Amino acid sequence: MSCCEAPAWANQFNRRRAARELRDYQRRGPIPTTRALIGALVRMGVGQSTLLDIGGGVGAIQIELLAAGARGATSVDAASNYQDIARAEAERRGVTDRITYQLGDFVELAPEVAAADIVTLDRVVCCYAHMEPLLRLSAQRCRRLYGLVYPRDRWLAHVVVGVENFFRRLLRNPFRSFIHSIKAMDELIRALGFTLRHTVRTFAWEVVVYERNG
Numbered sequence: 010m011s012c013c014e015a016p017a018w019a020n021q022f023n024r025r026r027a028a029r030e031l032r033d034y035q036r037r038g039p040i041p042t043t044r045a046l047i048g049a050l051v052r053m054g055v056g057q058s059t060l061l062d063i064g065g066g067v068g069a070i071q072i073e074l075l076a077a078g079a080r081g082a083t084s085v086d087a088a089s090n091y092q093d094i095a096r097a098e099a100e101r102r103g104v105t106d107r108i109t110y111q112l113g114d115f116v117e118l119a120p121e122v123a124a125a126d127i128v129t130l131d132r133v134v135c136c137y138a139h140m141e142p143l144l145r146l147s148a149q150r151c152r153r154l155y156g157l158v159y160p161r162d163r164w165l166a167h168v169v170v171g172v173e174n175f176f177r178r179l180l181r182n183p184f185r186s187f188i189h190s191i192k193a194m195d196e197l198i199r200a201l202g203f204t205l206r207h208t209v210r211t212f213a214w215e216v217v218v219y220e221r222n223g
């Protein structure tokens with residue numbers, strides 16, 4: 010665990026889990042929701058763009074968008090295990106010189122994080138209690154396309170997350186998952202000057218891409 014890393018993230022996003030996710034990515038490519046987000050962004054145009062990928066995990070979005078023509082990427086992740094593995098994979102693929110890494114909670118680091126053409130949060134808001142500052146600060150750093158993947162706000166998802174959090178509490182695991190209101194997130198993003206351009210729904214997840222107005 011690094012000095013600036015919260016124990017909840019270090020515990021949840023441990024080295025074993027990161028290594029397993031990297032193996033899966035190397036064998037099968039991005040998981041379906043990540044693939045849907047990447048596909049939508051590529052169709053809307055990523056050539057010569059800069060990317061800010063928050064909570065990028067093993068770095069699939071960074072690697073795939075750089076391969077699709079993005080100019081450079083910044084990765085901000087709260088978990089050092091993920092960031093170490095993402096960096097090693099980027100090195101293996103020869104793209105580390107196009108990625109800047111920042112370790113820590115994006116909400117705290119935001120003043121030091123540069124704006125980008127594309128900002129992504131793939132399965133990140135559900136790991137964070139304070140949806141409003143996470144979305145506001147990230148959307149404010151987005152010049153064009155803002156992509157998110159989050160759990161659908163359904164009663165079954167609330168039950169699953171409630172049970173998971175119950176067992177985490179029992180096992181003294183400080184990590185918690187959250188299902189934030191999709192309506193509240195949508196209203197906030199629109200109020201910050203974006204229009205919804207793309208939505209894909211699976212049984213459990215929603216993938217959205219917003220575009221900055223004007």
Ligand SMILES: C[S@@+](CC[C@H](N)C(=O)[O-])C[C@H]1O[C@@H](n2cnc3c(N)ncnc32)[C@H](O)[C@@H]1O
Nearest residue numbers: 064065066086087088091114115131132133136
């Ligand atoms: C469930 S993983 C998703 C990883 C990857 N995006 C994917 O979909 O496979 C959540 C990631 O978000 C990161 N994360 C959660 N909240 C964060 C925050 N406030 N700032 C930076 N990273 C955050 C975690 O460290 C972790 O890497």
